[in-house]
Amino acid sequence: MSIDDSPIVLPDDPSFGPEVQVDYPGYRSTRWRAPDRPLVTLPEELHDPAGPVFGDGAVGELDHDLTAGHAGDPLGERIVVTGRVLDVDGRPLRSTLVEIWQANAGGRYRHEVDQHPAPLDPNFLGAGRCLTDDDGRYRFVTVKPGSYPWGNHENAWRPAHIHFSVFGRAFTQRVVTQMYFPGDPLFEFDPIFHSVRDPKARALLVSRFDLATTTPEWALGYQWDIVLGRGGAGATPFEEDDA
Amino acid sequence: MTLGQTPSQTVGPFYAIGLTWPSNELVAAGTSGAVELTGLLLDGRGEPMADGMVEVWDSAGGRWARSGTAPEGRFSFVVVKPDAANGGAPWLDVYVFARGLLRHQRTRIYFPDEPEANAADPVLSALDERERQTLVARQQRASLLFDITMQGEAATVFFAH
Numbered sequence: 001m002s003i004d005d006s007p008i009v010l011p012d013d014p015s016f017g018p019e020v021q022v023d024y025p026g027y028r029s030t031r032w033r034a035p036d037r038p039l040v041t042l043p044e045e046l047h048d049p050a051g052p053v054f055g056d057g058a059v060g061e062l063d064h065d066l067t068a069g070h071a072g073d074p075l076g077e078r079i080v081v082t083g084r085v086l087d088v089d090g091r092p093l094r095s096t097l098v099e100i101w102q103a104n105a106g107g108r109y110r111h112e113v114d115q116h117p118a119p120l121d122p123n124f125l126g127a128g129r130c131l132t133d134d135d136g137r138y139r140f141v142t143v144k145p146g147s148y149p150w151g152n153h154e155n156a157w158r159p160a161h162i163h164f165s166v167f168g169r170a171f172t173q174r175v176v177t178q179m180y181f182p183g184d185p186l187f188e189f190d191p192i193f194h195s196v197r198d199p200k201a202r203a204l205l206v207s208r209f210d211l212a213t214t215t216p217e218w219a220l221g222y223q224w225d226i227v228l229g230r231g232g233a234g235a236t237p238f239e240e241d242d243a
Numbered sequence: 244m245t246l247g248q249t250p251s252q253t254v255g256p257f258y259a260i261g262l263t264w265p266s267n268e269l270v271a272a273g274t275s276g277a278v279e280l281t282g283l284l285l286d287g288r289g290e291p292m293a294d295g296m297v298e299v300w301d302s303a304g305g306r307w308a309r310s311g312t313a314p315e316g317r318f319s320f321v322v323v324k325p326d327a328a329n330g331g332a333p334w335l336d337v338y339v340f341a342r343g344l345l346r347h348q349r350t351r352i353y354f355p356d357e358p359e360a361n362a363a364d365p366v367l368s369a370l371d372e373r374e375r376q377t378l379v380a381r382q383q384r385a386s387l388l389f390d391i392t393m394q395g396e397a398a399t400v401f402f403a404h
Binding site for chain 2: 018019020021022024027029030031032033034035036037039040041042043050051052053086087088089090099100101102109110111113114125126127128129163165171172174175176177178192193195196200201202204205225226227228229
């Protein structure tokens with residue numbers, strides 16, 4: 001292993017809070033891509049326009065079920081992943097779009113660039129979407145994704161994860177992130193997971209196994225809440241949440 | 244009680260599986276005022292970023308559109324110049340997502356046919372000339388051109404979240 005290929009996991013630093021750095025030496029792709037000039041702060045009053053509003057027509061009835069839509073069932077451990085989209089004050093964000101994508105149970109993405117020698121599954125695409133309900137809840141049915149190698153450094157493997165994209169109510173609430181599974185032995189070696197320097201913030205990326213969500217004789221259940229920033233004026237709901 | 248905010252993680256190289264959107268039109272092509280907006284997403288070496296994704300938001304109109312970047316790093320949209328807010332210049336908000344970006348980056352597109360409004364805009368005015376130029380699209384025949392450069396001498400201005 002050359003020095004350039006060494007995984008760099010920087011020490012924990014709670015002072016970073018939930019904010020991620022824009023450049024992180026352990027994750028090599030940041031080197032030529034992360035902005036190298038200071039970010040410009042906008043005046044506060046211009047800060048936060050409203051985000052898009054999604055109607056029921058934005059998603060199909062089975063779009064939340066990644067195991068559906070093929071000739072047979074996908075291979076792997078069937079799981080239900082559910083949770084609420086909230087703001088930091090605990091208010092549920094209703095009718096917001098949640099989009100996910102993931103590798104199959106063998107750790108292979110259905111994407112031409114992914115050449116990991118694990119099998120594709122003809123019964124699994126790995127994409128889903130849904131709108132949150134009145135409690136801010138989303139729910140997906142899928143299979144647990146496998147870990148996979150990614151070439152960032154010698155013997156680099158990603159912990160199992162599902163990619164999430166969430167809109168929220170306001171422009172600044174938009175987030176794209178990754179959900180992990182509890183107890184993954186690869187956490188300590190993964191520079192993407194560790195790009196979040198605060199261990200408490202990092203823990204917010206890990207779902208919780210939940211027996212109550214687990215469906216007997218059918219699927220294991222995981223709970224994962226997604227907490228968005230407060231947003232500005234654009235995030236103010238048109239109606240009172242308590243009404 | 245305040246809840247901890249979920250941190251961002253990179254969109255990674257395979258977002259197209261889940262985030263491919265059927266349309267890149269902020270407004271339907273043919274709508275009055277609709278114009279093609281296209282550009283390149285470039286890294287700090289000037290190399291095209293072929294696995295990136297760009298979203299443009301007309302926040303005043305509650306509209307947004309999404310485009311992946313083609314192999315040469317090109318994204319393209321059908322947009323319309325939004326209404327100007329608070330007497331400033333009109334702009335579109337832009338989010339850039341890519342492998343190697345731990346969090347999406349935020350910038351703006353201003354319009355080249357609004358020199359007076361741009362000159363008076365409080366955000367543009369606070370930048371130096373080079374920086375200002377990176378935020379104003381160029382007119383090329385019927386299209387607007389707007390390249391996004393992540394680093395270096397030509398780096399686009401990005402805004403803090």
